[in-house]
Amino acid sequence: MKVLINKPGCVGHARCNSIAPALYPLDDNGYIASSGFSVPAGQEGLAQRGARACPERVIEVRDTPAELRQVPPRG
Ligand code: F3S
Numbered sequence: 086m087k088v089l090i091n092k093p094g095c096v097g098h099a100r101c102n103s104i105a106p107a108l109y110p111l112d113d114n115g116y117i118a119s120s121g122f123s124v125p126a127g128q129e130g131l132a133q134r135g136a137r138a139c140p141e142r143v144i145e146v147r148d149t150p151a152e153l154r155q156v157p158p159r160g
Contacts, residue, residue, distance in 0.1 A: 086124040087147045088132055090117055094143035101144060105135035109144070117143070 095117040101109035112118040124132045136144035
């Protein structure tokens with residue numbers, strides 16, 4: 086499972102970071118510091134929740150495990 090982040094689209098809501106600070110670190114200006122990463126085992130749900138929390142939808146999750154795909158979308 087991978088996370089892809091469209092860094093130029095980040096406007097600094099920091100909601101990703103408030104849910105998963107270790108996965109979604111912020112830079113000194115409060116914008117997302119990562120442009121993507123492989124999700125560590127066991128942190129898939131956290132990565133998903135952080136991605137969904139971004140109002141700008143700049144965080145994309147790829148290769149979602151089947152058990153997470155079955156969770157109905159929120160909002
Ligand atoms: Fe940026 Fe969205 Fe996080 S706007 S700081 S990627 S919640």
